[in-house]
Amino acid sequence: MRFTRTYKALGVAAVLALSLSACGGGSSNDSTDGSNAGGDTTKVITANTTEPGNGLLPANTNEVGGGRVMDLIFSGLVSYDADGAIVNELAESIETKDSQNYTIKLKSGETFSDGSAITAASFVDAWNFGAAAKNAQLNSYFFESIKGYDKVSAEGSTEDKMEGLKVVDDTTFTVELAQPESDFQLRLGYTAFYPLPATAYDNTKSFGENPVGNGPYKLAADGWKHEISITLVPNEKYNGPRKAKNGGVTFKIFNNMDSAYTEVQSNNLDILDQVPPSGLQNFKTDFDGRNVNQPYAGNATMTIPSYLPEFQGEAGQMRRQAISMAIDRQQIIDKIFYGNKKVAADFTSPVLDGYNASLPGADVLKFDAAKAKAMWEKADAISPWPAGKVFTISSNIDGAGNKEYITAMANQISTNLGIKAELNPIATFKEMRALVNSKKLTGASRAGWQADYPSLYNFLGPLYGTGAGSNDGNYSNPAFDAKLKEGLSATSVEAGNKLFNESQEILLKDLPVVPLWYQAVQGVWSENVNTVPFGWNGVPLYYEVTAK
Amino acid sequence: MLMFTLRRFLQLIPVFFGATLLVYFLVFATPGDPIAALSGGKPMAPAVEAALRAQYNLDQPFWVQYGLYLKNLVTLNLGQTFSGQEVSAVIARAYPVTARLAIMALAFETVFGVLFGVIAGLRKGKLFDSTVLVASLVVIAIPTFVLGFVLQLVVGVQLGWAKPTVSGSAPWNELILPAVVLGLVSLAYVIRLTRASISENMNADYVRTATAKGLSRRRVVVVHILRNSLIPVITFLGADLGALMGGAIVTEGIFNVPGIGNLLYKAILTGESATVVAVVSILVVVFVVANLVVDLLYAVLDPRIRYV
Numbered sequence: 001m002r003f004t005r006t007y008k009a010l011g012v013a014a015v016l017a018l019s020l021s022a023c024g025g026g027s028s029n030d031s032t033d034g035s036n037a038g039g040d041t042t043k044v045i046t047a048n049t050t051e052p053g054n055g056l057l058p059a060n061t062n063e064v065g066g067g068r069v070m071d072l073i074f075s076g077l078v079s080y081d082a083d084g085a086i087v088n089e090l091a092e093s094i095e096t097k098d099s100q101n102y103t104i105k106l107k108s109g110e111t112f113s114d115g116s117a118i119t120a121a122s123f124v125d126a127w128n129f130g131a132a133a134k135n136a137q138l139n140s141y142f143f144e145s146i147k148g149y150d151k152v153s154a155e156g157s158t159e160d161k162m163e164g165l166k167v168v169d170d171t172t173f174t175v176e177l178a179q180p181e182s183d184f185q186l187r188l189g190y191t192a193f194y195p196l197p198a199t200a201y202d203n204t205k206s207f208g209e210n211p212v213g214n215g216p217y218k219l220a221a222d223g224w225k226h227e228i229s230i231t232l233v234p235n236e237k238y239n240g241p242r243k244a245k246n247g248g249v250t251f252k253i254f255n256n257m258d259s260a261y262t263e264v265q266s267n268n269l270d271i272l273d274q275v276p277p278s279g280l281q282n283f284k285t286d287f288d289g290r291n292v293n294q295p296y297a298g299n300a301t302m303t304i305p306s307y308l309p310e311f312q313g314e315a316g317q318m319r320r321q322a323i324s325m326a327i328d329r330q331q332i333i334d335k336i337f338y339g340n341k342k343v344a345a346d347f348t349s350p351v352l353d354g355y356n357a358s359l360p361g362a363d364v365l366k367f368d369a370a371k372a373k374a375m376w377e378k379a380d381a382i383s384p385w386p387a388g389k390v391f392t393i394s395s396n397i398d399g400a401g402n403k404e405y406i407t408a409m410a411n412q413i414s415t416n417l418g419i420k421a422e423l424n425p426i427a428t429f430k431e432m433r434a435l436v437n438s439k440k441l442t443g444a445s446r447a448g449w450q451a452d453y454p455s456l457y458n459f460l461g462p463l464y465g466t467g468a469g470s471n472d473g474n475y476s477n478p479a480f481d482a483k484l485k486e487g488l489s490a491t492s493v494e495a496g497n498k499l500f501n502e503s504q505e506i507l508l509k510d511l512p513v514v515p516l517w518y519q520a521v522q523g524v525w526s527e528n529v530n531t532v533p534f535g536w537n538g539v540p541l542y543y544e545v546t547a548k
Numbered sequence: 549m550l551m552f553t554l555r556r557f558l559q560l561i562p563v564f565f566g567a568t569l570l571v572y573f574l575v576f577a578t579p580g581d582p583i584a585a586l587s588g589g590k591p592m593a594p595a596v597e598a599a600l601r602a603q604y605n606l607d608q609p610f611w612v613q614y615g616l617y618l619k620n621l622v623t624l625n626l627g628q629t630f631s632g633q634e635v636s637a638v639i640a641r642a643y644p645v646t647a648r649l650a651i652m653a654l655a656f657e658t659v660f661g662v663l664f665g666v667i668a669g670l671r672k673g674k675l676f677d678s679t680v681l682v683a684s685l686v687v688i689a690i691p692t693f694v695l696g697f698v699l700q701l702v703v704g705v706q707l708g709w710a711k712p713t714v715s716g717s718a719p720w721n722e723l724i725l726p727a728v729v730l731g732l733v734s735l736a737y738v739i740r741l742t743r744a745s746i747s748e749n750m751n752a753d754y755v756r757t758a759t760a761k762g763l764s765r766r767r768v769v770v771v772h773i774l775r776n777s778l779i780p781v782i783t784f785l786g787a788d789l790g791a792l793m794g795g796a797i798v799t800e801g802i803f804n805v806p807g808i809g810n811l812l813y814k815a816i817l818t819g820e821s822a823t824v825v826a827v828v829s830i831l832v833v834v835f836v837v838a839n840l841v842v843d844l845l846y847a848v849l850d851p852r853i854r855y856v
Binding site: 133136138141144155157205225226228229252254260427429430431432433452462469 | 814
């Protein structure tokens with residue numbers, strides 16, 4: 001995947017947080033949790049959400065509010081189960097010999113909820129539509145690995161057919177990528193890759209208000225009441241692994257998680273997938289036996305841009321390592337997040353296939369004040385830290401909890417390294433993005449990543465590859481780039497993962513960002529429903545939830 | 549009177565355009581890049597980014613942006629939100645809810661405020677008066693968000709008397725709790741204003757005359773004292789109506805009311821100028837009209853005031 005994008009990613013404000021999320025079928029929670037058995041499968045479940053940022057089109061939905069709805073009303077070639085493993089949905093088979101040319105066969109006889117058939121063209125046309133510049137879809141960069149993307153995505157281009165996509169017959173199509181990418185299959189469950197019925201293109205705006213999909217649910221008639229609720233009912237035409245076990249899902253739109261929390265407390269809302277900071281201390285007692293706290297595919301980091309003059313060369317590398325070792329991550333997790341996160345041991349996430357908690361060199365992420373101080377002094381001997389220079393950490397403070405933990409982190413750095421460190425507060429997320437994109441930071445910045453699809457590469461390539469789309473700190477290391485490329489050319493996901501982990505060893509020395517902790521989802525549910533399973537991406541598996 | 553009203557309405561025109569210009573400039577001048585924020589920090593294809601900038605005229609200098617906005621405004625086109633909805637439709641959805649909430653809050657503070665204020669004013673220094681004074685001071689001292697969360701927890705969750713948040717259609721009965729929270733601080737002011745005004749007028753000459761004429765106490769209080777004492781209260785309530793119509797960001801947030809306050813707050817955070825300017829301009833009009841009504845009410849309450 002070549003990421004030559006203007007916009008670079010970073011920590012994501014909760015509201016705008018990108019999600020990915022096809023929730024999986026055949027969930028392990030299902031088989032182990034006996035309380036689901038015998039649940040009422042006719043009642044409607046209510047859950048929190050935020051107002052979708054755009055009309056509900058696969059290639060234009062890039063935030064959680066719309067993403068979770070899309071994943072229920074659409075299904076792609078594959079979906080992800082609770083652990084993030086891919087399960088075939090519409091795909092009969094996806095075959096490749098070289099990780100570059102894929103032959104995809106569809107199950108026959110499947111239809112959209114309006115009865116129209118799902119064919120190879122449903123996918124090919126939808127992907128071409130999503131990629132073409134003239135349609136200005138937010139997720140268009142997801143198609144950039146397909147051959148011919150550069151032509152259709154060029155500014156002002158009127159072409160909308162990528163040469164890498166070819167329909168063979170009604171149930172078969174082929175995909176040719178611009179270069180081998182071993183994790184391409186893992187991406188196919190992401191929202192951007194869903195099919196569209198032929199009627200969608202007549203008027204995409206009104207389709208987005210009232211989409212016709214092929215997922216376990218469909219939008220009820222007049223189901224989307226803006227800023228109020230989104231009502232989904234089961235789709236009887238769905239035959240995949242994620243069959244609805246309840247009578248429908250009604251999403252209530254909340255702008256304030258504190259009020260959503262009180263709604264679950266009074267049993268007016270069934271599922272809340274995001275306990276607000278005010279509830280972190282007590283949610284386990286408030287919802288005894290009705291809560292979850294599990295890691296999902298996201299992490300928090302601190303970017304130290306490579307263009308800062310104080311962080312150049314060998315001394316710069318030592319300084320980054322010293323800062324990393326000066327942070328007592330566990331203390332911050334305990335004091336500020338009430339233990340509800342897990343200290344990072346790499347650059348990815350523990351829920352992913354291929355994750356390794358003990359990579360060589362991961363010691364640099366462990367708190368060691370003495371070693372940190374010694375390392376800092378060694379760096380000072382090479383090139384002294386400018387007298388009176390303050391190490392700033394920029395962060396938007398409109399996201400809950402940011403201010404507190406960064407202040408704590410700055411205090412630890414000050415104390416343990418003997419320099420002055422402080423939070424540089426930025427009022428809003430849009431201001432923060434502009435600052436980071438300008439590449440004119442004078443210090444570190446808060447960052448983080450939420451996976452779009454469950455793959456190690458998704459945590460590495462887009463963030464640290466030279467010139468990559470979300471490489472905020474302008475990190476560049478040819479050895480790392482070569483390792484990534486090798487991993488992408490691997491002929492299996494497993495072989496690729498091994499190489500991706502080797503590339504992480506290079507990152508652990510360079511520390512383009514300082515990994516802090518893995519994110520965890522804190523969810524609660526009402527007395528009206530049985531245990532709610534949560535997926536690899538922190539989104540509840542709504543279709544698995546049964547009423548009492 | 550007619551001329552006076554007409555003149556005031558004509559004054560609305562420059563005020564309206566001045567407000568749109570000022571607000572448009574303020575949103576323009578706030579730092580940050582709304583389009584970069586739309587991608588949530590993930591990459592965005594350059595062509596997509598350019599298309600979005602062009603769609604919202606963000607690639608134009610300020611005067612061109614504002615000119616295009618005014619041009620659309622003349623044809624009653626308020627523009628689009630970043631999610632592609634018509635701003636006019638979004639406002640039409642949110643405004644009735646805020647208006648309902650504001651009217652309920654205003655009714656609450658007027659009825660109870662004047663009632664308690666009159667009783668306290670008539671029984672100056674007695675137990676009721678002191679209790680009301682202390683209670684109103686406490687209410688003024690507590691920030692709205694504390695009152696809101698506490699009432700939501702106690703009444704909504706623990707006692708279960710009301711739903712903790714308002715459901716989508718925002719029916720009248722569910723708005724009672726938010727309206728009480730919203731009106732509580734103003735209630736305290738209304739009580740204190742009424743009380744002070746009543747106790748001052750009690751010693752006025754015309755009251756003594758009315759009593760000496762042999763009028764019943766009830767008539768003296770209602771017709772003579774109260775009517776004259778209401779002028780400062782009406783002034784306060786008029787300004788308060790304007791403020792309430794502007795949407796209560798805090799209260800609407802706590803009770804998840806899909807009103808204009810929530811809308812405005814979100815639009816400011818994301819830098820959605822079309823929405824911010826449209827909402828604020830409407831608020832300016834509401835404020836001016838509310839003040840006009842108050843001015844006209846003066847004449848009704850006090851015959852000595854005449855408008856020509």
